[in-house]
Amino acid sequence: MNTKDVCIIGAGPAGIAAAIQLKRCRISPAVFETDRVGGLVKYANLVENYPGFPNGISGEELSGLFREQFNRSSIDIIHETVEEVNPDDNLFRVKTTHNSVYCRYLIVASGTRPGKFDDFPLSGKAAGRLFYDPGLLRTKKGKSIAIVGAGDAAFDYALSLSRGNDIIILNRREKTRCLPVLSEKIKKNTGIKYQCGFRIVDISGSESGIVISGTISGKAKKIYADYLLFAIGREPALDFFPGGSCKHFREKEREGYLYFAGDVKRGLYRQVAISVGDGVIAAMRIYRKIREGKIK
Ligand SMILES: Cc1cc2nc3c(=O)[nH]c(=O)nc-3n(C[C@H](O)[C@H](O)[C@H](O)COP(=O)(O)OP(=O)(O)OC[C@H]3O[C@@H](n4cnc5c(N)ncnc54)[C@H](O)[C@@H]3O)c2cc1C
Numbered sequence: 171m172n173t174k175d176v177c178i179i180g181a182g183p184a185g186i187a188a189a190i191q192l193k194r195c196r197i198s199p200a201v202f203e204t205d206r207v208g209g210l211v212k213y214a215n216l217v218e219n220y221p222g223f224p225n226g227i228s229g230e231e232l233s234g235l236f237r238e239q240f241n242r243s244s245i246d247i248i249h250e251t252v253e254e255v256n257p258d259d260n261l262f263r264v265k266t267t268h269n270s271v272y273c274r275y276l277i278v279a280s281g282t283r284p285g286k287f288d289d290f291p292l293s294g295k296a297a298g299r300l301f302y303d304p305g306l307l308r309t310k311k312g313k314s315i316a317i318v319g320a321g322d323a324a325f326d327y328a329l330s331l332s333r334g335n336d337i338i339i340l341n342r343r344e345k346t347r348c349l350p351v352l353s354e355k356i357k358k359n360t361g362i363k364y365q366c367g368f369r370i371v372d373i374s375g376s377e378s379g380i381v382i383s384g385t386i387s388g389k390a391k392k393i394y395a396d397y398l399l400f401a402i403g404r405e406p407a408l409d410f411f412p413g414g415s416c417k418h419f420r421e422k423e424r425e426g427y428l429y430f431a432g433d434v435k436r437g438l439y440r441q442v443a444i445s446v447g448d449g450v451i452a453a454m455r456i457y458r459k460i461r462e463g464k465i466k
Pocket of ligand 1: 185202203208211216219279280407433434440
């Protein structure tokens with residue numbers, strides 16, 4: 171049986187910070203990560219609020235630095251998706267397709283997943299041109315990309331993708347919900363158009379592009395684009411718990427065996443600095459519990 175003191179689900183800022191802190195306490199966690207080490211921040215155009223970078227730093231660079239520090243700490247990483255977490259006696263069983271690892275302490279630092287557009291079904295041809303994160307779109311040049319959303323992520327994606335592409339942001343409301351610094355930058359960027367009050371009524375696709383049909387103040391309007399990116403909110407990534415809910419594990423949390431760190435538990439307050447802090451606190455609490463048997 172493969173048993174560890176601590177398992178961590180997710181190697182974004184929260185999981186990385188927790189793992190590094192545990193290593194300093196001479197506890198070797200096993201970290202599970204589906205994707206590259208570094209987390210969601212890789213998509214950020216410019217991170218201006220993480221101390222230590224007076225001129226700001228691109229999300230890609232920051233996540234690269236996180237990855238470098240993680241790799242230097244010789245932390246066990248399992249590049250697999252956690253599919254199930256179940257209690258097993260006094261342990262957690264963390265299961266992927268190929269592995270089961272048992273642990274006494276579990277840190278859930280799995281972040282969020284994008285909310286899906288389910289107002290109406292999308293045809294197969296349209297579906298191939300739809301995205302929920304900008305990963306694959308970042309290599310595109312000379313394309314038109316429509317982004318649906320009104321929050322920080324929509325505006326931030328627009329800034330990143332506008333390098334070499336034409337962007338239109340479609341907001342169904344009249345007002346934006348993003349930080350002033352982002353809307354100010356969008357206003358100055360000639361490669362980005364912004365359309366508020368746009369209500370989508372249909373999305374159809376063809377070999378050559380996508381048509382987003384909608385209304386503005388009751389009048390029909392069609393937007394033509396090569397690609398469509400939805401940035402319409404994010405939800406905690408907790409699919410590996412039975413029924414997608416951690417409610418049966420509350421006792422484990424109260425007893426100090428289960429911890430949630432970062433975006434997965436932070437609701438609207440999703441920021442790198444908060445995730446890093448959560449990760450460090452979880453690691454310190456685990457160390458204290460192992461050493462002194464104290465929970466808080
Ligand atoms: C466009 C954009 C711009 C942003 N700009 C800023 C900014 O300027 N400043 C700022 O502070 N924050 C910014 N953020 C927010 C920041 O990226 C997050 O707050 C931060 O990345 C959260 O860290 P985390 O470790 O909690 O979660 P994440 O970074 O989401 O990491 C979670 C990790 O868990 C992995 N995972 C999930 N489920 C599983 C599973 N079942 N098995 C294995 N692995 C799994 C994921 O692959 C991921 O790597 C921005 C976010 C976006 C999208």
